[in-house]
Amino acid sequence: MKQEQSMRVYMAECTLHAAVLDEALNDTRKWIPISVETHLDKELLRILDQIAYRFTKLQDSMGEKILPLIMELAQEPVSSSATFAEKLNRLERMGAIPSADEWKKLRIARNAVAHEYPDDPELRASAINHFLAGAKQLSSLYQFVMQYIAAHFPELTAMKDRAVCRE
Amino acid sequence: MRVTTDQITIFKNLACRYFGEDAQLWLFGSRTDDSKKGGDYDFFIETSMNNADQIIVSRSYLIAELQNTEPFEDEKIDIIVKRRSSAFDMPIYHIAKHEGMRI
Numbered sequence: 001m002k003q004e005q006s007m008r009v010y011m012a013e014c015t016l017h018a019a020v021l022d023e024a025l026n027d028t029r030k031w032i033p034i035s036v037e038t039h040l041d042k043e044l045l046r047i048l049d050q051i052a053y054r055f056t057k058l059q060d061s062m063g064e065k066i067l068p069l070i071m072e073l074a075q076e077p078v079s080s081s082a083t084f085a086e087k088l089n090r091l092e093r094m095g096a097i098p099s100a101d102e103w104k105k106l107r108i109a110r111n112a113v114a115h116e117y118p119d120d121p122e123l124r125a126s127a128i129n130h131f132l133a134g135a136k137q138l139s140s141l142y143q144f145v146m147q148y149i150a151a152h153f154p155e156l157t158a159m160k161d162r163a164v165c166r167e
Numbered sequence: 168m169r170v171t172t173d174q175i176t177i178f179k180n181l182a183c184r185y186f187g188e189d190a191q192l193w194l195f196g197s198r199t200d201d202s203k204k205g206g207d208y209d210f211f212i213e214t215s216m217n218n219a220d221q222i223i224v225s226r227s228y229l230i231a232e233l234q235n236t237e238p239f240e241d242e243k244i245d246i247i248v249k250r251r252s253s254a255f256d257m258p259i260y261h262i263a264k265h266e267g268m269r270i
Contacts, residue, residue, distance in 0.1 A: 108227045108228055109227065111227040111231055118257060120219075120249070120257075123222055123223060126219040126220050126223045130220070130227070
């Protein structure tokens with residue numbers, strides 16, 4: 001029971017990160033794709049900061065909270081010494097994530113803009129486009145995981161709906 | 168200079184794997200200053216690679232791989248890449264080369 005309660009809290013947290021991320025991605029419409037000529041005005045920078053923040057939050061919460069808890073709820077036996085990469089492979093086999101490799105690539109996509117210095121405009125454009133593509137992919141990955149949870153632990157989503165109704 | 172020989176060896180090996188054997192490498196910023204404490208690792212790479220997308224992907228992988236090694240675990244790493252073929256110039260390129268240390 002306790003695990004299920006925790007999962008509901010984590011799902012609510014991640015759903016908020018994903019919603020803000022999607023909204024911010026939607027707000028980049030008038031600038032994308034970023035080119036050498038794109039002027040990085042304050043409005044775009046603010047949106048990119050917001051995406052970077054939610055990207056990191058969503059990825060960390062999924063990696064540290066939701067994914068390990070899915071394995072516990074599914075009673076997947078994993079040795080306590082298993083590395084994160086081994087856990088990802090197991091999650092892929094369970095069908096909880098589309099691919100372990102994609103998850104690792106998303107960690108790397110976040111690095112595209114982890115950068116404090118100005119850049120050659122062509123490199124800058126490429127970095128932002130890679131980063132935005134990664135953010136979109138992370139959002140889809142989150143939806144995939146939510147569908148897995150709804151299909152395998154229907155009581156979690158059902159109880160969540162009841163809780164919402166009571167409010 | 169506040170960087171270990173281990174860190175330099177690891178950086179050189181990985182940076183050359185991603186940016187070519189002829190890549191030239193510098194460490195610059197606060198890690199070259201013995202009077203400071205902590206801080207990010209700032210590296211400057213000059214490469215013959217030209218394709219922007221390839222450079223960005225290489226840089227992202229390089230940072231991820233460095234952070235997977237024990238000496239760079241949990242460290243913040245910033246890498247500036249300059250393309251030899253590009254005429255684009257910025258003051259930071261000169262600062263990195265002249266105030267930094269070639270590694």
